[in-house]
Amino acid sequence: MKTLLSFALSLIFLTSVTAQNDAIDKFFSSYQDNEDFTMVYVSPKMFQMATKIIEGTDEQEVKDLIKDIKGLKILTTEKNAAKYYKEATRKIPTNEYEVLMTVRDKGSNVKFYTKESKGNIIEELLLIVGGEDDFVLMSFIGKIDLEKVGKLAKKLDIDGAEFLENLEK
């Protein structure tokens, strides 16, 4: 009876944790097929492949930047930016993600969220930008070094990535 109860409690706990994490994934999934949105997804395997190809070349700096990144998702649109910004910030599970920084830059609201695992390692960095014409939701997964992400932003030619340079400051 005791075992059954413990098992049931673990299952409920696991389900609730998974459900909260799924909130971000659900947000991506719900809009990824929407024609108004641009979506970029780079898988862990693609990063592994890129790291191997870059090894030994002059792009060693890029390799150092990406070797600990396990995945990248970007969702962006130029329509109803304020609405999607509010919706995205409302859906962030606040017991899992901490606000790292809030920036107001040229009429755009920018929020950085981090999710830490044991040992104070940042396992996910979320960037949400809501401007007059731009909504950007960016998620980096892996062992995130904020300084490296800021440097990587300079090499990324993607709308919204320029806000990541604030992490270096």
Place this chain on the structure above:
Amino acid sequence: MKNSLLLLVGLAFFCSCSTNRPVNKIFSEYKKSNVQFAGTFPGWLVKSGLRIALKNSDPETYQTIQTVVPDIDKIRVLVTEDHRPTMAKKAISNSMMNANYDLYAMVKQKDANINIWAKEKKGKIRDIFVMVNADNSSVLMQIKGTINLDAIQKIDPNSKKPFKINKV
């Protein structure tokens, strides 16, 4: 004994076809549209063509290609126009994952999208499938063989050894 052997051979053939089924199905589906170009190129033809094309390229590029190309078995390409998708994106995604393909990257903007799928075995990429849809045009490309990324790491771009141009 003979029947058992025949059964085993048939089973092996069936298994090899079934893992490639979603890609074959996607190619078949797109072939129903206005085909601009379609071709399947065996590995030896690809190697010969690349050697000719890259004869005057820089040594690093040539060495990289020389390392990757020998193990390519075939490349299949299909270019179509006015494609009307009948297979749902989710269905394509699910069937690819069921056949052990991993989605490596996806980029989607308005009605254009690029999807890169790959199948790995023992740390080597055996099959790459690239699907590009833009406006009403589509390009599908499948590369089958063994792409060993570890071998690329061993290329020394500073090597002063002359690179070999192997005879066809």
